[in-house]
Structures are given as structure tokens and as C-alpha cells.
Amino acid sequence: MKALTYQGARDVRVETVPDPALVAPDDIILRVTATAICGSDLHIYRGKIPGMEDGDILGHEFMGVVEEAGREVTRVKVGDRVVIPFVIACGQCFHCLLDEFSACETTNPGRGAAMNAKKIKPPAALFGYSHMYGGVPGGQAELVRVPKANVGPLPVPDVLSDEQVLFLSDILPTGYQAVLNAKLGPGSTLAIFGAGPVGYMAAACARMVGVETMFMVDHNEYRLEFARRTYGIIPINFDEQDDPAAVIVEATAGRGVDATIEAVGFEAKGSTTETVLTTLKLEGSSGHALRQCIAATRRGGVVSVPGVYAGFIHGFLFGDAFDKGLTFKMGQTHVQGLMPELLEAIGEGRLAPEAIISHRMKLADAARGYEIFNAREDDCRKVVLTP
Numbered sequence: 001m002k003a004l005t006y007q008g009a010r011d012v013r014v015e016t017v018p019d020p021a022l023v024a025p026d027d028i029i030l031r032v033t034a035t036a037i038c039g040s041d042l043h044i045y046r047g048k049i050p051g052m053e054d055g056d057i058l059g060h061e062f063m064g065v066v067e068e069a070g071r072e073v074t075r076v077k078v079g080d081r082v083v084i085p086f087v088i089a090c091g092q093c094f095h096c097l098l099d100e101f102s103a104c105e106t107t108n109p110g111r112g113a114a115m116n117a118k119k120i121k122p123p124a125a126l127f128g129y130s131h132m133y134g135g136v137p138g139g140q141a142e143l144v145r146v147p148k149a150n151v152g153p154l155p156v157p158d159v160l161s162d163e164q165v166l167f168l169s170d171i172l173p174t175g176y177q178a179v180l181n182a183k184l185g186p187g188s189t190l191a192i193f194g195a196g197p198v199g200y201m202a203a204a205c206a207r208m209v210g211v212e213t214m215f216m217v218d219h220n221e222y223r224l225e226f227a228r229r230t231y232g233i234i235p236i237n238f239d240e241q242d243d244p245a246a247v248i249v250e251a252t253a254g255r256g257v258d259a260t261i262e263a264v265g266f267e268a269k270g271s272t273t274e275t276v277l278t279t280l281k282l283e284g285s286s287g288h289a290l291r292q293c294i295a296a297t298r299r300g301g302v303v304s305v306p307g308v309y310a311g312f313i314h315g316f317l318f319g320d321a322f323d324k325g326l327t328f329k330m331g332q333t334h335v336q337g338l339m340p341e342l343l344e345a346i347g348e349g350r351l352a353p354e355a356i357i358s359h360r361m362k363l364a365d366a367a368r369g370y371e372i373f374n375a376r377e378d379d380c381r382k383v384v385l386t387p
Contacts, residue, residue: 002387005365006056009047010374012367017057020137020145026355030151034162035062035139035363037383038170038372039196040308043265044130045370051130060086060127061169062139063162066153075150078280082153084146085335086170088125088136091151102332105210107148122384123332140366143387149262156348163354164346167201173338175201175263176341179209181329182259182304191248191296193231193289194263195223197382198306200356202261203231208350211328215257219271219291222342222379227237230355245295256298264289265307287313294321304329359383 005019020029038061063083066076076082086383088107089096095103104124120189125147128138137144146153156165175198184190188211192199195218206214216233218224224235227364234251236244249256293303294317321328345351358381362367 001142002363003057003137004059004363005054006044006052006058007054009302010045012045012370014364014366017055017141019141019313020069022070023145023146024149025070026150027070028066028073028076028153029068030062030064030082030144030146030153031067032062032064032137032139032144032387033081033335034166035059035141035385035387036038036169037140037366037369037385039198039288040129040185040265041370042374043308045374048122049130049132051132051135052136053131055142056128056130056135058128058136059138059140060129061166061171062127062144063166063169064144069149076153076155080153080155081158082155083154083165084127084128084139084144084167084341085154085168085173085339086127087152087332087335088127088134088148089151089336090148091300091336093094093317096151099337101334101336106223110210112255119263121175124266126332140363142363152336154343156343160347162355163357164352165343166384167197167353168242168335168339168342168346170333170335171197171201172205172342172351173335174297174333175203176205176342177209177333178202178261178263178304178306179205184209187212188262189213189252189257189258190259191215191217191244191257191293192261192263193244193293194265194307195220195227196263197356199261199263200227200231200381201353202263202306203227203233204351204353207231208345212259214249214268215244215251215296220376223381224375226356226381230272243292243295245292248296251296255298256301258298259302259304261295262289262303262305262307267308270381277303287316291317294324294326297324297326299324300326302327302329304328306333356382357384361385363387 089104090102093105107125219239247261
């Protein structure tokens with residue numbers, strides 16, 4: 001089959017690789033009909049994620065048709081059209097029974113466990129996202145082996161197109177979990193840092209739950225303008241405003257918003273000091289966006305963090321967060337538990353996640369898709385690939 005493989009920083013290639021085969025009795029083989037390039041894939045593309053090996057197959061946002069099913073698969077059958085959550089969960093361990101699927105204790109036997117000197121159980125395995133997360137081949141390919149098929153795959157109705165439901169695999173549940181974690185509802189005020197795909201999905205879900213006033217902070221004017229037109233956000237361009245948090249506080253009677261959503265992650269542009277510390281590997285993540293979230297959130301509010309972070313952070317203002325009595329909610333998405341209600345919202349027309357797609361390409365052109373998305377060329381918001 002053809003698949004997109006990692007060959008080093010900024011070097012991904014579509015190559016011919018062996019077809020996947022069933023390994024466990026609850027595996028399925030999926031014929032991919034649509035897959036997407038995620039913002040977190042760009043962390044891999046830029047060489048920022050440890051545990052990647054040459055030849056690893058990328059991609060964790062994908063869907064398709066079941067081609068083959070193991071003898072113990074009962075949830076789906078051959079011929080079913082399904083969306084696959086990016087988190088691989090067993091459904092039976094301590095965390096899965098609490099619907100904390102991204103903390104599954106059994107699906108990641110890889111380097112995440114071996115490198116953990118404190119013997120803390122590693123997080124769940126993820127598709128296409130380094131050997132720290134299990135080294136499971138991803139979905140930017142013609143075929144994929146999907147483990148734990150009685151827990152993950154969600155059948156979708158034929159009346160909905162691939163583009164309408166594809167983002168149930170990751171960014172839509174991620175944005176929705178960020179909104180739920182932020183404890184938002186009718187009349188709430190919100191600031192979203194990051195006008196990327198997750199920021200967009202958070203904005204869409206925030207509108208769905210009744211958020212009244214919503215700011216969005218970024219420095220890509222075309223992305224902010226899209227969000228203004230589509231979700232009614234108040235744009236703040238940090239290339240033009242040195243202190244977006246101060247703008248937000250002033251616009252909310254000196255109080256700040258009820259919650260902030262940090263949808264940027266560890267590659268947020270930080271200070272010169274942070275750049276030096278990161279280069280010297282004394283820091284794993286920039287704390288700039290988090291500092292802005294702390295400053296922009298009202299006393300007693302919530303900072304919700306769906307953005308990916310790693311290692312140490314310089315200048316984390318814990319004292320300010322304590323003084324304001326802030327709550328922090330963060331972590332990988334418990335996708336399996338959120339997919340059904342989001343599918344219903346799409347079917348009822350309350351969500352239209354496909355609106356963010358700007359580029360449609362063939363899998364054969366995936367390397368170019370990464371280049372465009374990474375460089376934000378041609379007003380790129382989201383790339384969808386079809387084999």
C-alpha cells in the first residue's frame with residue numbers, strides 16, 4: 001500500500017510499504033477514505049516530538065470502510081463506514097471504566113513505559129504519533145490496522161459525507177472537551193488563544209453551548225478573519241497588540257473572561273530567554289500563551305488547555321493563578337466518550353466542522369500538503385487527503 005512516512009525533520013514521503021494484517025482477534029483492517037493533517041502533526045514534521053523513527057507512518061485523523069474484521073469484533077462489521085478516534089483504548093481498565101480513555105493503562109507498551117523512571121503508567125497509545133505513544137502506524141495511508149475495534153470505531157450514517165464527520169477523529173472532540181473543561185454555558189465569556197483547527201472547533205462548540213462573547217488571539221490575520229466571519233469572534237492580532245490579555249481585561253470591565261482556552265501548545269512563540277532555554281533543552285515548552293491565559297481569566301475562572309505541552313515551562317505564574325483562584329483543566333482528549341453526541345449535533349445541523357477545510361489533496365501529494373500547512377501558504381486552514 002501507499003503511506004506517508006516520517007524520514008526526519010521536515011522530510012515526509014509517500015512510499016510503498018507492506019499492507020497491514022490482523023494481529024489480535026479484536027482488530028480490524030480499515031480502507032481509508034479520508035484523512036487529515038492535524039496541527040499536532042506539525043510538531044512531528046518540525047522534529048519536535050521524541051521517539052520518532054524513520055519509516056513511521058503518520059496520521060491520527062482518519063476514517064474509512066471496514067475491509068476485514070477479527071473473530072472477536074462485534075461493534076462493527078465488514079463494509080461498515082466508520083470514524084476512528086485517535087486515542088486507542090481498551091475499554092476495560094481502571095481509567096477506561098471512568099470514561100478517561102486517553103489515560104488507558106493497557107494499549108501503550110512502548111517507550112513511554114520503558115523511559116519512565118518513576119514507573120508511572122504511560123498514557124494511551126495514539127495512532128501515528130511516535131513510539132512514546134506506542135509506535136502504532138497511522139492513518140495517512142491506504143490501509144490501517146485498528147486495534148481495540150470494539151471500543152473505538154464509530155459507525156456513521158451514509159447521509160453524512162466524509163468531510164462532515166472526519167474531524168470526529170480528533171479536533172472536534174478536542175475542541176468540545178476544551179469547552180466542557182472550561183465550564184461554559186449560556187451568557188459566558190471566553191478567550192481562545194490560537195486560531196488553528198482546534199481553536200476553530202472550540203469556537204464552534206462554544207457557540208453551540210451558548211457562549212455570548214468570544215475573543216480569539218493569533219497573529220495570522222486570514223485565520224482570525226475566517227473565525228470572525230464563521231464564529232463571530234472578536235479578533236486580537238498579537239502582532240498588533242503587545243498584550244492581548246490587557247485588551248481582553250479592558251473589554252470585560254476590568255474583570256477578565258470566565259474562561260480561556262489555550263489551543264496553541266508548547267511551540268507558542270515565547271521570549272528570547274525561552275528561545276535560548278529551549279535550544280539548550282533546559283525547557284520543553286514556551287509559557288507565553290499560558291501566562292496570557294492566566295492574565296486574561298477572571299478570578300475564579302478556568303484555564304482549559306487542549307494544546308500539547310512537554311517538559312518544563314519557564315515563567316509559569318503560579319502565584320498569579322493562586323491569587324486569582326483559577327482552575328486548570330488539561331490533557332489528551334477522551335474521544336470515545338464524546339463522539340456519539342457530536343455526531344448527533346452534526347446530523348442535526350448544530351455543528352458544521354467541515355467549514356474549516358481549505359485544501360483538498362490526494363494522499364500522493366501529502367508531503368506538499370505538510371509544506372503548505374506548516375508555512376500557512378495559500379491561506380491554509382486545514383488539509384484533507386484522500387487515497
